Amino acid sequence: MAEIVLSGVSKRWGSFVGVDKFDLTIPDREFLVLLGPSGCGKTTTMRMIAGLEDPTEGDILIDGKVVNNLEPKDRDVAMVFQSYALYPNMNVYENIRFPLKVRGADPATHKDKVMRASAMVELDDFLDRKPAELSGGQRQRVALARAIVREPNVFLMDEPLSNLDAKLRVSTRAQIKNLSHELAVTTIYVTHDQIEAMTLADRVVVMEKGVVQQVGSPTEIYNYPANTFVAGFIGNPAMNLLDGMISGGVFTAAKTEITGLQAPDGPVTLGFRAEDAEVTDQGGQITAPIYTLELLGDATMVSVRIGGVLVSAKADKSFRAEIDDMVSIRIPHDHCHLFDATTGLRIGDKPG
Amino acid sequence: MASKAQRVPLGLRLTTSLFIIVWLILAAFPFFWTLWGSFKVELDFFSIADWTNALFGPRTQETYGSPFTGAGYYGAWVQEDFWRAAINTFIVCFFVVCTSLTIGTLGGYALSRSGFRYTFWLLIIALIFRAMPPITLVAGYMLPFFEWNVWGILPTTIIVLVAINQPFTLWMLHSFFQNIPKELDESAKVDGCTQFQAFRHVIVPVMWPGVITTGLFSFLLAYNDFAVTSMLLSESNRTMIPEIAAFLGTTYTEGNVMFAVAAVVSATAPLFILVMFFQRQIVSGLTAGAVKG
Numbered sequence: 309m310a311e312i313v314l315s316g317v318s319k320r321w322g323s324f325v326g327v328d329k330f331d332l333t334i335p336d337r338e339f340l341v342l343l344g345p346s347g348c349g350k351t352t353t354m355r356m357i358a359g360l361e362d363p364t365e366g367d368i369l370i371d372g373k374v375v376n377n378l379e380p381k382d383r384d385v386a387m388v389f390q391s392y393a394l395y396p397n398m399n400v401y402e403n404i405r406f407p408l409k410v411r412g413a414d415p416a417t418h419k420d421k422v423m424r425a426s427a428m429v430e431l432d433d434f435l436d437r438k439p440a441e442l443s444g445g446q447r448q449r450v451a452l453a454r455a456i457v458r459e460p461n462v463f464l465m466d467e468p469l470s471n472l473d474a475k476l477r478v479s480t481r482a483q484i485k486n487l488s489h490e491l492a493v494t495t496i497y498v499t500h501d502q503i504e505a506m507t508l509a510d511r512v513v514v515m516e517k518g519v520v521q522q523v524g525s526p527t528e529i530y531n532y533p534a535n536t537f538v539a540g541f542i543g544n545p546a547m548n549l550l551d552g553m554i555s556g557g558v559f560t561a562a563k564t565e566i567t568g569l570q571a572p573d574g575p576v577t578l579g580f581r582a583e584d585a586e587v588t589d590q591g592g593q594i595t596a597p598i599y600t601l602e603l604l605g606d607a608t609m610v611s612v613r614i615g616g617v618l619v620s621a622k623a624d625k626s627f628r629a630e631i632d633d634m635v636s637i638r639i640p641h642d643h644c645h646l647f648d649a650t651t652g653l654r655i656g657d658k659p660g
Numbered sequence: 661m662a663s664k665a666q667r668v669p670l671g672l673r674l675t676t677s678l679f680i681i682v683w684l685i686l687a688a689f690p691f692f693w694t695l696w697g698s699f700k701v702e703l704d705f706f707s708i709a710d711w712t713n714a715l716f717g718p719r720t721q722e723t724y725g726s727p728f729t730g731a732g733y734y735g736a737w738v739q740e741d742f743w744r745a746a747i748n749t750f751i752v753c754f755f756v757v758c759t760s761l762t763i764g765t766l767g768g769y770a771l772s773r774s775g776f777r778y779t780f781w782l783l784i785i786a787l788i789f790r791a792m793p794p795i796t797l798v799a800g801y802m803l804p805f806f807e808w809n810v811w812g813i814l815p816t817t818i819i820v821l822v823a824i825n826q827p828f829t830l831w832m833l834h835s836f837f838q839n840i841p842k843e844l845d846e847s848a849k850v851d852g853c854t855q856f857q858a859f860r861h862v863i864v865p866v867m868w869p870g871v872i873t874t875g876l877f878s879f880l881l882a883y884n885d886f887a888v889t890s891m892l893l894s895e896s897n898r899t900m901i902p903e904i905a906a907f908l909g910t911t912y913t914e915g916n917v918m919f920a921v922a923a924v925v926s927a928t929a930p931l932f933i934l935v936m937f938f939q940r941q942i943v944s945g946l947t948a949g950a951v952k953g
């Protein structure tokens with residue numbers, strides 16, 4: 309059982325900054341997800357926690373103890389690698405047993421523990437196979453079993469589902485969620501898939517270019533994005549972002565006028581989610597010709613062009629119109645998010 | 661049944677078969693000729709009058725009462741103590757292979773896992789040394805070896821052969837190690853290994869075919885070396901190759917050509933056995949780069 313503290317952790321290669329001043333406390337048993345676009349430093353952060361990479365600056369504490377100078381083997385973490393990293397010369401049973409063997413666990417208990425771990429990930433039928441004789445999903449589960457077999461303090465998983473097909477991804481995701489609950493271990497999970505992040509996480513860390521953008525529960529991140537990056541990254545589709553001017557509580561941009569907002573006068577970025585908007589014939593805050601119309605099954609997505617950007621709104625699934633028909637989009641002012649036009653930071657805690 | 665894609669036109673099949681047969685004959689002929697001739701007397705094998713004498717051996721028949729004779733082998737192994745040269749060769753090869761594999765595996769692993777830039781230059785320097793003809797090194801060694809009184813003995817030769825061979829083993833093993841994903845060591849370390857245990861339990865088993873292949877090449881280098889062994893070994897410490905050369909004789913001493921021929925055949929036989937024995941490892945070692953670990 310472990311609490312992990314990252315205090316001012318940075319990683320630089322020459323002048324290139326991989327991770328910049330990462331500060332975070334991860335309480336015991338939390339399921340934390342690192343989320344961000346490719347190359348934002350998620351893997352690097354995780355490797356520093358595992359001890360495979362030395363931080364350039366800052367301290368990493370596990371259970372209140374600075375572990376910067378500890379070898380990976382002395383940190384009691386288990387890691388699932390992005391590429392699985394199974395030992396090709398050993399069969400599945402020996403792969404799973406390997407951590408027990410090198411850590412000198414009592415040999416009499418090996419078989420029980422391996423069988424328990426392999427049962428958890430439903431691998432019992434494959435114990436005699438070599439990794440080369442397994443499918444991607446099965447290899448994935450071997451890597452998971454190898455990580456859980458010795459009941460570590462901390463679980464580190466680096467995009468463990470990235471190589472699986474959509475169906476297997478859903479079932480393995482459920483398996484991981486269940487496992488982490490059952491084993492009650494602190495888990496750090498790296499992904500660039502936001503659905504994975506939303507479904508698994510107790511808390512999500514959104515990163516970009518090595519910098520932490522926001523830390524919060526999936527709901528917080530979705531409902532109160534801390535800046536335009538998070539707003540534009542989370543959600544499908546991402547939040548609509550419009551650059552415009554505010555004066556006397558009225559936001560104006562091309563073809564757009566929204567009243568009832570509270571913010572100091574000046575340039576701002578306004579954001580709202582497609583599902584918070586309503587598509588009508590007239591009387592909305594945005595009036596423009598339809599640019600595209602997408603039928604999603606449970607809804608119809610209507611997009612219009614405002615300046616250079618596309619703005620989408622979700623309409624009822626029975627909504628039908630032609631491209632270039634005029635529509636009006638109604639946006640309740642208490643569903644609008646305002647961001648500083650230059651820094652991109654959120655203005656005010658609540659929408660509106 | 662062969663699928664359509666696998667079916668090869670008859671003409672092409674004939675050409676390739678023909679090519680392979682011709683090539684096989686060209687490659688194998690000298691060896692079989694020597695093997696056959698090693699059971700004849702010199703006047704037959706090197707007959708000026710009629711080359712078919714080498715095939716049917718009339719003089720051998722005359723001298724020994726049979727077209728085959730083991731006289732060459734008897735002369736080389738018993739009279740001239742060729743077995744001593746064989747033992748020397750064995751000693752030299754054994755120590756050269758062990759030393760260069762040990763240094764090569766550890767060094768190649770370290771270089772392949774080191775993130776520093778000097779790795780590249782170290783390997784380039786190794787390549788340059790490898791490219792120089794061994795004889796250039798040996799000439800420079802002679803004087804100091806005489807001075808220190810270490811000329812003529814086996815350990816000196818072993819050290820020089822290792823030095824010549826090391827760049828190659830280092831290169832070869834380095835590239836084998838580079839093909840093994842880094843995550844494998846890292847995974848082992850997270851699972852509880854020290855760096856050395858990761859090397860020992862995870863990397864070496866995966867590397868085994870590569871080690872065997874490299875070892876075999878080192879062995880062949882030491883086994884077949886003439887430049888170093890002929891110049892650095894005294895007469896009583898000679899290995900097989902310089903000994904065979906001595907049988908052939910020089911302008912000053914008269915040799916016995918048939919002893920040399922018999923010795924050549926004796927020296928080739930172990931190579932066949934060795935390659936047959938390690939065949940599978942060699943093939944998988946040579947193709948190891950083709951598959952991802």
Ligand SMILES: Nc1ncnc2c1ncn2[C@@H]1O[C@H](COP(=O)(O)OP(=O)(O)OP(=O)(O)O)[C@@H](O)[C@H]1O
Nearest residue numbers: 321324325326345346347348349350351352353500
């Ligand atoms: N050894 C290294 N030397 C120099 N730069 C590196 C090194 N390792 C990683 N980087 C850089 O650090 C940045 C962060 O890399 P990292 O692997 O953490 O990304 P990531 O968030 O895991 O991305 P992905 O989702 O694609 O796996 C990248 O821009 C990468 O190019």
Ligand SMILES: [Mg+2]
Nearest residue numbers: 350351390466
């Ligand atoms: Mg990554």
